[in-house]
Amino acid sequence: MDQDAVPPKANGENLSHDSPAPGDQSSSKPHPEYDISVFKDWCKECGICAAFCPQKCITLDENGAPALDRSKKCTGCRWCELHCPDFAICVRERQALQPEEGKED
Ligand code: SF4
Ligand code: SF4
Numbered sequence: 001m002d003q004d005a006v007p008p009k010a011n012g013e014n015l016s017h018d019s020p021a022p023g024d025q026s027s028s029k030p031h032p033e034y035d036i037s038v039f040k041d042w043c044k045e046c047g048i049c050a051a052f053c054p055q056k057c058i059t060l061d062e063n064g065a066p067a068l069d070r071s072k073k074c075t076g077c078r079w080c081e082l083h084c085p086d087f088a089i090c091v092r093e094r095q096a097l098q099p100e101e102g103k104e105d
Pocket of ligand 2: 036075076077
């Protein structure tokens with residue numbers, strides 16, 4: 001056996017650190033942006049979405065309606081969408097604009 005070959009240690013020493021841990025937001029890679037929509041006709045202004053958002057993206061206005069002025073912090077976890085009792089909030093990843101195919105400069 002090659003004496004120089006060092007097996008990975010159980011404590012993580014010598015292991016590759018190329019991939020961030022799940023939920024790690026410290027990476028310098030930009031994370032995707034998300035569009036959050038509230039269907040006002042369905043929303044009963046209960047505040048559940050704001051209470052569940054782990055990033056505090058959703059605040060409530062003076063009437064208790066969700067306000068989305070901090071949506072840039074959204075990680076797309078969809079916790080708000082899953083807990084809304086009225087299906088009144090929707091989170092979708094923003095699609096980057098693709099250059100038109102076959103178009104020459
Ligand atoms: S959880 Fe749904 S119904 Fe309640 S405030 Fe949020 S969007 Fe409106
Ligand atoms: S998807 Fe997650 S982070 Fe984004 S607004 Fe909803 S609960 Fe907050």
